[in-house]
Amino acid sequence: AEGGRGTQQRSKEATMTAVASTCVMGADVRAEGRQEEEESVARNPELQFVESTHERRSDFSPYVDNAGTTVAIAGADFCVVAADTRMSLGYAIPTRSFTKVIKLTDKAVLASSGMQADILMLQKRLQIHLQWYEHNHGKVMSTPALAQFLANTLYMRRFFPYYSFNVLAGIDEEGKGWCFSYDAVGSYERVKCASSGSGQTLVQAFLDNQVSHTNQQIVPQEPLALEAAKALVRDALSAAAERDIHTGDWMDMFVITKDGASQSKFVLKFD
Numbered sequence: 001a002e003g004g005r006g007t008q009q010r011s012k013e014a015t016m017t018a019v020a021s022t023c024v025m026g027a028d029v030r031a032e033g034r035q036e037e038e039e040s041v042a043r044n045p046e047l048q049f050v051e052s053t054h055e056r057r058s059d060f061s062p063y064v065d066n067a068g069t070t071v072a073i074a075g076a077d078f079c080v081v082a083a084d085t086r087m088s089l090g091y092a093i094p095t096r097s098f099t100k101v102i103k104l105t106d107k108a109v110l111a112s113s114g115m116q117a118d119i120l121m122l123q124k125r126l127q128i129h130l131q132w133y134e135h136n137h138g139k140v141m142s143t144p145a146l147a148q149f150l151a152n153t154l155y156m157r158r159f160f161p162y163y164s165f166n167v168l169a170g171i172d173e174e175g176k177g178w179c180f181s182y183d184a185v186g187s188y189e190r191v192k193c194a195s196s197g198s199g200q201t202l203v204q205a206f207l208d209n210q211v212s213h214t215n216q217q218i219v220p221q222e223p224l225a226l227e228a229a230k231a232l233v234r235d236a237l238s239a240a241a242e243r244d245i246h247t248g249d250w251m252d253m254f255v256i257t258k259d260g261a262s263q264s265k266f267v268l269k270f271d
Helices: 002-043 046-056 115-135 144-154 202-213 226-243
Strands: 071-074 080-082 088-090 092-095 102-107 106-116 164-171 177-182 189-190 192-195 252-258 260-267
Touching: 071 106, 071 164, 071 202, 071 226, 080 092, 080 102, 080 106, 080 164, 080 177, 080 226, 102 115, 102 144, 102 252, 106 115, 106 144, 106 192, 106 252, 115 144, 115 164, 144 164, 144 177, 144 189, 164 192, 164 252, 177 192, 192 260, 202 226, 226 252
Parallel strands: none
Antiparallel strands: 071 080, 071 192, 080 252, 088 092, 102 106, 106 164, 164 177, 177 189, 252 260
């Protein structure tokens, strides 16, 4: 028994000696590493700024909001969709001519706000798949099918979403106006009017009152005319540009009818 206890004691002592030796070696390695870093910074002083900046970036995010506002109105046989062209980065304006509206087909137009890089990536992906669909099926994807495909595309990236908030407007095969509002992960609904972006809180209430006639006892019986819808879209974006510093410069407007999509441009605010 005494021999066994002696063996255990010697084994513990050997283990403690090995651990202490490892700790000493680790401390020596760390000291050598710090010495090499100090020598490297001494040779290249600019590295000191890079290192200190990196240590402070604990709040790093892969996303940035480039803001902007989009608006869309669906009528009985038409759709009007528009967005401003200002691209913001905080209080800076990197460009005043970033187009947030893209024609996907002759009868469907997508307007997006959010992060410019993700918006461009999403637009390219949709265009590529629309070409594949046309080659495989010999026809252009319909607006309702495109709405579902956009939802699937956004949902597929739900764990690392496209930082884009989309409004899809178009005409279906029967000539009826469609307007869809999306969140970042693909949840969507068909609505009479929609908006997204930094000016949404300013615009959506106006659209609900003038287009959807929400909670109104006296509702106009005649359907909304095309010219009236265009005027409402211009007024909505102009009002947003007055109050939202991230909305302004120019307005890109698309009008979609059974004859196709036509584009026009209007001036907003440049300050």
